[in-house]
Amino acid sequence: MNAARPSEISRFVPRLTHVILCGLLALVAMVPLGIASFFMLSSDAAALRESAMAGTGGHWKKTIALNIGWVTTGLARTGSQFFKLPPEPRAALDSIRAGEVGIYKLQGTAGRVDHGAVLARADKAMSARRWDRIVGVSQDGQLVAVYVPKSGLSTEKVRCCVLVLNDRDLVIAGGRANIEPLLSLAREHVDFREATKHFALR
Amino acid sequence: MKLFARCVLGMAVLPLGLAVKAMGDALPPGQVDFGNFAAPSAGGQFVEVNVTSSLISLATKFIEKDQPDIAKVLRGLQLVHVNVVGVDDQNRSDVQERIQSVRKELESKGWERIVKVVEKDQDVGVYLKSQNKDTVQGLVVVVLDGSKQAVFVNVVGDIKPEQLSMLGETLHIDPLKKLGHRVEKTEPEPEKP
Numbered sequence: 486m487n488a489a490r491p492s493e494i495s496r497f498v499p500r501l502t503h504v505i506l507c508g509l510l511a512l513v514a515m516v517p518l519g520i521a522s523f524f525m526l527s528s529d530a531a532a533l534r535e536s537a538m539a540g541t542g543g544h545w546k547k548t549i550a551l552n553i554g555w556v557t558t559g560l561a562r563t564g565s566q567f568f569k570l571p572p573e574p575r576a577a578l579d580s581i582r583a584g585e586v587g588i589y590k591l592q593g594t595a596g597r598v599d600h601g602a603v604l605a606r607a608d609k610a611m612s613a614r615r616w617d618r619i620v621g622v623s624q625d626g627q628l629v630a631v632y633v634p635k636s637g638l639s640t641e642k643v644r645c646c647v648l649v650l651n652d653r654d655l656v657i658a659g660g661r662a663n664i665e666p667l668l669s670l671a672r673e674h675v676d677f678r679e680a681t682k683h684f685a686l687r
Numbered sequence: 688m689k690l691f692a693r694c695v696l697g698m699a700v701l702p703l704g705l706a707v708k709a710m711g712d713a714l715p716p717g718q719v720d721f722g723n724f725a726a727p728s729a730g731g732q733f734v735e736v737n738v739t740s741s742l743i744s745l746a747t748k749f750i751e752k753d754q755p756d757i758a759k760v761l762r763g764l765q766l767v768h769v770n771v772v773g774v775d776d777q778n779r780s781d782v783q784e785r786i787q788s789v790r791k792e793l794e795s796k797g798w799e800r801i802v803k804v805v806e807k808d809q810d811v812g813v814y815l816k817s818q819n820k821d822t823v824q825g826l827v828v829v830v831l832d833g834s835k836q837a838v839f840v841n842v843v844g845d846i847k848p849e850q851l852s853m854l855g856e857t858l859h860i861d862p863l864k865k866l867g868h869r870v871e872k873t874e875p876e877p878e879k880p
Contacts, residue, residue: 621733622734624733633741636741643745668748672753
C-alpha cells in the first residue's frame, strides 16, 4: 500500500562536490603509499637484491633504501624550469627519469662470500626478467655486475641495474634515463677525438 | 582414415618445426660459445664483458657525428664478448683444457688462424671467420698468459684484428684495448703456398 513508486525512489546523482571529495580521499590514501615507495626498490632491483642475498646465505640488514621515481623526477624537472640553471645540471635533470639505491650489510660471522654463486643466481633471476648481464667483475673480494634489458634500449630509454658486493656490503642500484639531453650537450662541448686519446692513456 | 592423415601430417610437420627452432637457436656464424666461466670463490680475477647490439648502436650514436669512420666499424658489429679469468694452481689445467677445446672447435668450423705466438709462458691465437675474402663474420682471440690469466675475446661482425684496440678504446673495455695493442705488435702468420 505504502510502497513507493519507482519514480519516487530518490536516485543518487554524483555531483561535482562528491567527485572532488573522492579525489581528495584518494589522494590522502595515496600519500602513505607514495611515501613508502620512496623507501622500496623497484621489482627488478628487488629481484636482483633477493637473488644476491640468496646466493650468499646469512642474514642481511638493510642500511638504507631510496627510490626516486618518475613522479618525483618529473616534478623536479618541471620545477627546475622556473630557475635559471647552467647547461650541465639542466641536462642532468632533464635526463634522469628514475633512480634507486639500496645498501645492505651481511650480519653474523658467515665465511667468505662465493662470488660465483652470487653471480649465477643473479644471472638466473635477471634473465627470467629479460635482463642481460653486460659486465661482471670479481677481484679482491669485490664483485660488480651490471644488467641492462635484453631489448628496448635507446637513447631516450636507457635502463640499468647494478650490483656491487664489497666484502660484506651489498649495494643495489638502478636507474632510468633519457640520455638525449646529455648526448646533445656532449656533442656541443666534448671533442670525442681528444677524449678517445685520453681514454687510451688510462 | 582421417586419423591416419593427421598422423602423417603431424610426422611431416614435427621435423620441420624442430628444424626451424634449431635454426632460431643457432648462433650467428661469427659467434663462439666459450662456455660458462664461474667467478672464482677464492678471490681470483674474473672479468666478463658482453656488449650486445643494442648497446653497440647506443655507443655508435655517441660518436657518429665526430668519428664517422669508427661509427662505421661499430655499425658492422653485433656482439663483443670478453672473458678474463685469473689463472692459479687450482684452475690452470681446467683453463688450458678449455683453450684447447675452443681452438679445436674453431678449426673444425672453418675458422682461419691468422696469428699464433708462443713465447715463454704466453700463448696467443687470433682466429678469423670470413664469408668470402671481403666480409669478416667474426674474430676470436685466445690468450693464455700462463702464470697470470687467460683471455677469450669474440667480436661478431666485420672487424679486423688491427681494429681491436680502437674498439676497446671506443667501448672502454680495458682488456680488449691491451689485447689489441698486443695483437698489433705480433706479425701475422705467413700465407701457406
